[in-house]
Amino acid sequence: MTTPCQKCPLRRHDLFTDMSDDNVQAMQRFKVGELTVDAGTPLLIEGSNSPQLFTALRGMGIRYKTTIDGRRQVVNFVFPGDFIGLQAGLMKEMAHSVEARSRMTLCVFNRSELYSFFRSHPERAFDITWLAAVEEHFLGEALTSIGQRTAKQALAWALVRIFERGSMIGLTNNRSMKLPFRQQDLADALGLSLVHTNKTLSQLRDSQLANWSDGQLTINDTEKLAAVAGVETGLVPRRPLM
Amino acid sequence: MTTPCQKCPLRRHDLFTDMSDDNVQAMQRFKVGELTVDAGTPLLIEGSNSPQLFTALRGMGIRYKTTIDGRRQVVNFVFPGDFIGLQAGLMKEMAHSVEARSRMTLCVFNRSELYSFFRSHPERAFDITWLAAVEEHFLGEALTSIGQRTAKQALAWALVRIFERGSMIGLTNNRSMKLPFRQQDLADALGLSLVHTNKTLSQLRDSQLANWSDGQLTINDTEKLAAVAGVETGLVPRRPLM
DNA sequence: CGGGAAGTTGAAGCCAGTCAAGATTTGTGG
DNA sequence: CCACAAATCTTGACTGGCTTCAACTTCCCG
Numbered sequence: 001m002t003t004p005c006q007k008c009p010l011r012r013h014d015l016f017t018d019m020s021d022d023n024v025q026a027m028q029r030f031k032v033g034e035l036t037v038d039a040g041t042p043l044l045i046e047g048s049n050s051p052q053l054f055t056a057l058r059g060m061g062i063r064y065k066t067t068i069d070g071r072r073q074v075v076n077f078v079f080p081g082d083f084i085g086l087q088a089g090l091m092k093e094m095a096h097s098v099e100a101r102s103r104m105t106l107c108v109f110n111r112s113e114l115y116s117f118f119r120s121h122p123e124r125a126f127d128i129t130w131l132a133a134v135e136e137h138f139l140g141e142a143l144t145s146i147g148q149r150t151a152k153q154a155l156a157w158a159l160v161r162i163f164e165r166g167s168m169i170g171l172t173n174n175r176s177m178k179l180p181f182r183q184q185d186l187a188d189a190l191g192l193s194l195v196h197t198n199k200t201l202s203q204l205r206d207s208q209l210a211n212w213s214d215g216q217l218t219i220n221d222t223e224k225l226a227a228v229a230g231v232e233t234g235l236v237p238r239r240p241l242m
Numbered sequence: 243m244t245t246p247c248q249k250c251p252l253r254r255h256d257l258f259t260d261m262s263d264d265n266v267q268a269m270q271r272f273k274v275g276e277l278t279v280d281a282g283t284p285l286l287i288e289g290s291n292s293p294q295l296f297t298a299l300r301g302m303g304i305r306y307k308t309t310i311d312g313r314r315q316v317v318n319f320v321f322p323g324d325f326i327g328l329q330a331g332l333m334k335e336m337a338h339s340v341e342a343r344s345r346m347t348l349c350v351f352n353r354s355e356l357y358s359f360f361r362s363h364p365e366r367a368f369d370i371t372w373l374a375a376v377e378e379h380f381l382g383e384a385l386t387s388i389g390q391r392t393a394k395q396a397l398a399w400a401l402v403r404i405f406e407r408g409s410m411i412g413l414t415n416n417r418s419m420k421l422p423f424r425q426q427d428l429a430d431a432l433g434l435s436l437v438h439t440n441k442t443l444s445q446l447r448d449s450q451l452a453n454w455s456d457g458q459l460t461i462n463d464t465e466k467l468a469a470v471a472g473v474e475t476g477l478v479p480r481r482p483l484m
Numbered sequence: 485c486g487g488g489a490a491g492t493t494g495a496a497g498c499c500a501g502t503c504a505a506g507a508t509t510t511g512t513g514g
Numbered sequence: 515c516c517a518c519a520a521a522t523c524t525t526g527a528c529t530g531g532c533t534t535c536a537a538c539t540t541c542c543c544g
Contacts, residue, residue: 068472073386090372095379119364132374137337139381144315147433191389230310
């Protein structure tokens with residue numbers, strides 16, 4: 001009993017660009033099933049060669065790389081609507097791992113059909129490239145945060161982006177949203193130590209800028225937080241939904 | 243008097259995946275001209291909406307973003323064979339600027355023809371997505387370097403990757419290659435201060451690991467340098483050439 | 485020959501990392 | 515439903531890698 005693409009609950013959100021009925025049907029044919037996993041489950045492993053591609057339908061996760069000396073870099077957070085496994089679909093293998101941080105449901109596609117899908121649906125090929133460009137866009141911003149911003153600015157940036165992303169897909173409730181990540185995840189995303197992340201978060205809390213505790217993120221004034229981060233809000237690029 | 247794609251000097255390098263004669267001809271038709279610029283010339287500006295796409299044919303450059311408070315993050319270095327402007331081609335605008343660091347020659351394409359090009363050449367659409375995935379791969383590695391590695395490790399990583407990339411397109415001469423970048427460029431790429439970058443470089447020089455001076459990078463033992471960086475060599479992913 | 489850009493070197497200070505221990509929450513088996 | 519273990523979050527103290535400041539050198543180009 002899987003969700004038909006025609007009734008996909010994600011498509012109605014503003015974040016996603018419009019899709020023709022024809023393309024919706026094409027996605028439905030491309031889709032081979034749904035997968036539900038518990039928090040903590042690895043979906044893709046760095047260096048592996050998964051036969052499947054996914055689109056996150058519900059739940060959140062993290063993308064991360066590990067270094068030889070055992071450190072971990074969280075490359076991005078996975079939200080509903082994110083496409084997972086493109087690298088494995090094109091190059092030989094994944095450059096990072098993906099792990100669920102909450103219970104997740106994913107739409108499953110066959111990697112082997114990707115090329116013929118491209119051929120028969122050039123608009124969708126265009127869209128998938130667009131998605132890759134959006135990801136590149138984000139990674140450039142992340143690089144700038146880690147490289148140029150202080151811990152406080154970087155944290156503010158991350159929380160603003162997470163909250164914006166959440167609000168665009170209906171995950172926010174008034175001024176709050178649920179966040180299943182650990183402080184260690186955010187620390188590893190920003191290249192900060194867990195201790196310093198913790199202390200900086202409580203600083204943001206004390207100054208009423210952002211309150212992330214008990215799995216709940218609350219931001220009263222996004223503009224104020226964005227000003228601390230030194231970024232502009234409302235710039236989340238619209239993207240296609242696969 | 244532009245270089246015909248049929249005689250493109252880049253295509254013979256191992257770095258690039260094979261291209262069918264048919265696709266070579268398609269590129270020739272897609273190509274509208276060549277552009278030669280001096281060192282220091284801006285090619286694309288962050289936030290702008292260029293009508294043109296480029297492929298670097300000769301010379302090197304940098305991609306960078308600037309923050310509100312005037313800091314700069316070098317997102318990547320541009321080498322011959324790199325495709326420039328994909329973001330502007332798909333999304334509304336560029337997320338970073340591109341600037342020549344040496345005299346450069348670029349193949350020029352019309353952005354407005356991109357979509358119809360995708361439609362008529364699905365293989366090339368596939369390839370361009372591949373390129374985006376390669377970039378994503380690289381940015382993930384860069385993120386890991388900046389976030390998790392020490393200054394010495396990060397510098398070693400950068401020099402190894404630059405040298406590997408150079409050697410795959412015939413820019414190395416024995417154990418050396420020309421590098422037109424400034425120390426400030428590398429510092430901004432790794433989120434380090436110029437002073438510390440300078441001192442760490444001379445450390446690498448003293449320990450015979452890498453010598454970058456007078457616009458020339460010399461690495462005697464790549465494996466040794468890679469060991470310092472904590473990365474593996476020979477992993478430069480093959481990529482399509484546009 | 486003057487001036488600016490890039491590279492070099494030394495000294496001082498701080499932001500963030502590491503170490504360590506305790507508090508709180510979550511999970512699990514009896 | 516409780517007891518114990520493991521994971522996560524907090525907090526304090528100390529340390530050090532890197533930044534900043536500042537001055538000087540070298541190189542290049544008009």
